Amino acid sequence: xxxxxxxxxxxxxxxxxxxxxxxxxxxxxxxxxxxxxxxxxxxxxxxxxxxxxxxxxxxxxxxxxxxxxxxxxxxxxxxxxxxxxxxxxxxxxxxxxxxxxxxxxxxxxxxxxxxxxxxxxxxxxxxxxxxxxxxxxxxxxxxxxxxxxxxxxxxxxxxxxxxxxxxxxxxxxxxxxxxxxxxxxxxxxxxxxxxxxxxxxxxxxxxxxxxxxxxxxxxxxxxxxxxxxxxxxxxxxxxxxxxxxxxxxxxxxxxxxxxxxxxxxxxxxxxxxxxxxxxxxxxxxxxxxxxxxxxxxxxxxxxxxxxxxxxxxxxxxxxxxxxxxxxxxxxxxxxxxxxxxxxxxxxxxxxxxxxxxxxxxxxxxxxxxxxxxxxxxxxxxxxxxxxxxxxxxxxxxxxxxxxxxxxxxxxxxxxxxxxxxxxxxxxxxxxxxxxxxxxxxxxxxxxxxxxxxxxxxxxxxxxxxxxxxxxxxxxxxxxxxxxxxxxxxxxxxxxxxxxxxxxxxxxxxxxxxxxxxxxxxxxxxxxxxxxxxxxxxxxxxxxxxxxxxxxxxxxxxxxxxxxxxxxxxxxxxxxxxxxxxxxxxxxxxxxxxxxxxxxxxxxxxxxxxxxxxxxxxxxxxxxxxxxxxxxxxxxxxxxxxxxxxxxxxxxxxxxxxxxxxxxxxxxxxxxxxxxxxxxxxxxxx
Amino acid sequence: xxxxxxxxxxxxxxxxxxxxxxxxxxxxxxxxxxxxxxxxxxxxxxxxxxxxxxxxxxxxxxxxxxxxxxxxxxxxx
Numbered sequence: 001x002x003x004x005x006x007x008x009x010x011x012x013x014x015x016x017x018x019x020x021x022x023x024x025x026x027x028x029x030x031x032x033x034x035x036x037x038x039x040x041x042x043x044x045x046x047x048x049x050x051x052x053x054x055x056x057x058x059x060x061x062x063x064x065x066x067x068x069x070x071x072x073x074x075x076x077x078x079x080x081x082x083x084x085x086x087x088x089x090x091x092x093x094x095x096x097x098x099x100x101x102x103x104x105x106x107x108x109x110x111x112x113x114x115x116x117x118x119x120x121x122x123x124x125x126x127x128x129x130x131x132x133x134x135x136x137x138x139x140x141x142x143x144x145x146x147x148x149x150x151x152x153x154x155x156x157x158x159x160x161x162x163x164x165x166x167x168x169x170x171x172x173x174x175x176x177x178x179x180x181x182x183x184x185x186x187x188x189x190x191x192x193x194x195x196x197x198x199x200x201x202x203x204x205x206x207x208x209x210x211x212x213x214x215x216x217x218x219x220x221x222x223x224x225x226x227x228x229x230x231x232x233x234x235x236x237x238x239x240x241x242x243x244x245x246x247x248x249x250x251x252x253x254x255x256x257x258x259x260x261x262x263x264x265x266x267x268x269x270x271x272x273x274x275x276x277x278x279x280x281x282x283x284x285x286x287x288x289x290x291x292x293x294x295x296x297x298x299x300x301x302x303x304x305x306x307x308x309x310x311x312x313x314x315x316x317x318x319x320x321x322x323x324x325x326x327x328x329x330x331x332x333x334x335x336x337x338x339x340x341x342x343x344x345x346x347x348x349x350x351x352x353x354x355x356x357x358x359x360x361x362x363x364x365x366x367x368x369x370x371x372x373x374x375x376x377x378x379x380x381x382x383x384x385x386x387x388x389x390x391x392x393x394x395x396x397x398x399x400x401x402x403x404x405x406x407x408x409x410x411x412x413x414x415x416x417x418x419x420x421x422x423x424x425x426x427x428x429x430x431x432x433x434x435x436x437x438x439x440x441x442x443x444x445x446x447x448x449x450x451x452x453x454x455x456x457x458x459x460x461x462x463x464x465x466x467x468x469x470x471x472x473x474x475x476x477x478x479x480x481x482x483x484x485x486x487x488x489x490x491x492x493x494x495x496x497x498x499x500x501x502x503x504x505x506x507x508x509x510x511x512x513x514x515x516x517x518x519x520x521x522x523x524x525x526x527x528x529x530x531x532x533x534x535x536x537x538x539x540x541x542x543x544x545x546x547x548x549x550x551x552x553x554x555x556x557x558x559x560x561x562x563x564x565x566x567x568x569x570x571x572x573x574x575x576x577x578x579x580x581x582x583x584x585x586x587x588x589x590x591x592x593x594x595x596x597x598x599x600x601x602x603x604x605x606x607x608x609x610x611x612x613x614x615x616x617x618x619x620x621x622x623x624x625x626x627x628x629x630x631x632x633x634x635x636x637x638x639x640x641x642x643x644x645x646x647x648x649x650x651x652x653x654x655x656x657x658x659x660x661x662x663x664x665x666x667x668x669x670x671x672x673x674x675x676x677x678x679x680x681x682x683x684x685x
Numbered sequence: 686x687x688x689x690x691x692x693x694x695x696x697x698x699x700x701x702x703x704x705x706x707x708x709x710x711x712x713x714x715x716x717x718x719x720x721x722x723x724x725x726x727x728x729x730x731x732x733x734x735x736x737x738x739x740x741x742x743x744x745x746x747x748x749x750x751x752x753x754x755x756x757x758x759x760x761x762x
Binding site: 073074076078108111115140196199200203246247248249253254257258262264266267351356358359362368467469472473474475476 | 705709710713714715717719721727728729730731732734737739740741743744745747748751
C-alpha cells in the first residue's frame with residue numbers, strides 16, 4: 001500500500017493573487033500583461049462561471065499564481081454567478097484563499113469604483129490598487145496623488161498603463177514586498193449585506209477620498225503648486241459654476257454619442273455596423289474557408305493514397321481528416337466574428353448597441369445583453385451560447401440560449417446554396433441572392449416570434465424567474481488596443497475548437513461508420529465492363545444504400561413521405577445531426593456524384609437531383625415545393641448535436657436542449673409538411 | 686414625487702433618495718446613484734428606453750422602469 005499523500009498546503013502553497021475590478025476597468029489587460037500567453041481558462045465546478053489562472057510570467061521572477069475572474073462591482077452579489085465569483089475570493093476550491101487582491105480602478109471613476117476596495121479592506125484582504133486609464137483623467141485636467149490615496153486607504157496604490165505596460169514593474173515590486181510580509185493567514189470576514197444607509201455613507205466617504213487625492217494639473221508650473229481639489233472647489237464655488245470638470249463625462253465621448261445615440265442617426269449607424277459585420281463574416285471568410293476545404297480535401301486523398309484503399313485508409317481519410325476539416329472550416333468565420341466583436345467592445349460601441357436594442361428585445365422577454373450572443377449565432381451557435389454568460393438574469397439567459405439555434409448559422413449556408421441553386425434558373429442568377437436574403441429575414445422574424453411566444457405563454461419551457469435588469473456603463477470611447485483584441489480573438493476561437501471540436505469529430509466518426517458498414521466491400525456484378533471511375537462510384541453507392549444509415553433512412557421513410565421525400569433524403573437528414581453542412585456531401589454520396597465529373601460537382605449534382613424519382617410514388621423527387629419544404633425544415637430544425645451538448649452544459653441540465661430538439665424539429669417538420677402540401681394544393685409542383 | 690425616468694433630455698437634477706423597495710435599488714446605488722449626486726439625462730435614443738444618465742463622471746444606461754427608483758429634486762440651471 002502506498003502511504004497517503006499529505007498535501008502540505010500551508011508550507012508549499014504558492015501565493016494566490018486575485019485580480020478584481022469593475023467591467024471595463026482594464027482587469028483582463030493587466031492579467032494578460034502579467035500572465036503572458038500561458039494561462040488556463042477553467043469553469044468553476046458545476047457552473048458556467050469561468051476564471052483564468054496562470055503563473056506570473058517567468059521574467060518577473062515572482063513565484064505566485066494569478067487569477068482573473070469576471071468583473072464585479074461589489075462584494076455583495078446580485079446574481080448566483082456573481083455570488084460564486086465572490087465566494088471564491090474567500091475560498092477558491094483549488095487554490096484556497098486569495099492572498100493579495102489587486103483591484104483595477106479606472107482613475108477617472110474613483111468615486112464609483114473605490115467601493116469595492118473599501119469592501120475588500122473591510123474584509124481584511126491585503127489589497128493593492130492598480131489605477132488604470134490615467135490618460136482619461138489627465139485629459140480632464142486632473143491627476144491622482146497616489147501617495148495620499150495610499151495613506152488614506154491603507155493599501156498600496158500603483159498607476160499602470162495597460163497599453164504600454166508602464167507601471168507593471170512597480171506593481172510587481174509591491175507584490176513582492178507584500179509576499180515577504182506574509183505572517184499568518186488573517187481570518188477573512190464575509191461582508192454583510194449593507195443597508196441603504198451604510199451604502200450612502202460608504203459613497204460619501206469615497207467621494208471625500210476622491211476630493212482629497214485629485215489634483216488639478218497645473219501646466220504652467222509643471223508639478224509645482226498642484227491645486228488640491230477642495231481648494232479648487234472653493235475657487236469654483238466663488239465663480240458659481242456647476243459640476244467640477246472631473247465629475248463630467250469625457251467630452252469627446254459625449255460628442256460622439258450625440259451622433260451614435262441620436263434618435264435617427266443612431267439607428268442608421270447601428271444598422272450599418274451590423275451589415276458590415278455580416279458582410280465581413282460571410283464574404284471575407286469565404287476564400288479562407290475554400291482554402292481550408294481544399295487543404296483537407298488534398299490531405300484526405302493523400303492519406304487514402306498513402307494508406308491504401310482499405311477500411312483503415314478510409315477511416316483516416318474520410319472519418320478523421322474529414323471530421324477535423326468540418327470543425328476547422330468554420331474557424332475563419334469565428335475568428336472574424338470575434339475580431340469584430342472585440343473591436344466593437346474595446347472601442348466602447350458594444351454597450352451602446354446593447355442599449356439601442358434593449359427595448360425591442362425586452363418586449364419578447366430578452367435583454368439588450370442578448371444582442372451579442374444572437375449576433376454571434378449567425379456564425380455558429382456554439383460560441384454564441386457561450387457568450388450568453390454576460391446576461392445576469394437566468395431567465396433571460398436561458399431564453400436567449402433557447403432561441404440561438406434558430407439564428408441562421410453558417411453551416412446552413414452550403415445547404416441553402418445547393419437548394420437555391422436548384423430553384424434558380426440559369427439565366428436569372430439574382431433569384432438565388434434574393435432567396436437567400438429572404439431566408440435570413442424569415443429566420444430572424446420566426447426566431448423572434450418563437451421567443452415572444454415562449455416568454456409570454458409558457459412558464460414551463462424557461463422556468464426561471466428573476467428580476468430583469470439593464471444597467472450598463474457606457475464607457476468612454478477609445479481606440480481599440482489591437483494586440484489585446486487579437487489575443488482575445490484567439491482565446492475565444494480556441495474555446496470553440498476545444499469545446500465543439502471533439503463532439504463534431506466523434507459524430508463524424510459515427511457517421512462514417514454508419515454509412516460505411518456493414519456492406520463495406522460490396523460485390524459488384526459486371527465490374528469488368530466498367531471503367532475505374534464508374535466502378536468506384538458504384539461501390540460507394542452500393543456501400544451507402546446497404547449501410548446502417550440506409551436502414552435508418554428506410555426506417556424513417558414513412559415520416560419522410562408526407563413532406564415529399566424518400567429514404568435517401570432521410571439518410572442525408574440523419575447525417576445532418578453531426579453538422580448541417582454534411583447534408584451536401586451525403587446527398588452527393590447517395591445520388592452517386594463523384595468529383596471525377598471535372599466540370600463542376602454542383603452542376604452534376606443538380607442534374608442528378610432533377611433526374612431523381614421518389615422511389616415510392618415514382619413522381620419527381622425534387623420539385624419547387626419539396627425544395628422550399630426542405631429549406632423551411634432547415635430554418636427550424638435543431639440538427640446540430642454540438643449545440644445540444646453546449647446547451648446542456650451552459651444550462652446545467654438536459655431540459656432546455658431536449659425541448660429545443662423536440663420543439664424546433666417538430667416545428668420544422670410541421671411547417672415543411674404545410675409548405676409542401678400547401679404549395680402543391682396551390683398548383684406549385 | 687419626481688423620478689429620474691421623468692427627466693427631459695439635457696435636464697439636470699439632484700438625487701434625493703433611492704427607493705428601497707425596488708428590486709434593482711442596491712445595484713443602482715452600487716454603480717454610483719446615491720443621494721446628493723447630480724444626474725443629467727444625457728441621451729434618449731430611438732425607443733426612449735433605456736435612458737442614458739450622467740453620474741459621477743460617467744454615463745450609465747438604465748431602463749426607465751429601473752430609473753423610477755431614483756427620486757430627484759429640482760435643480761436650478
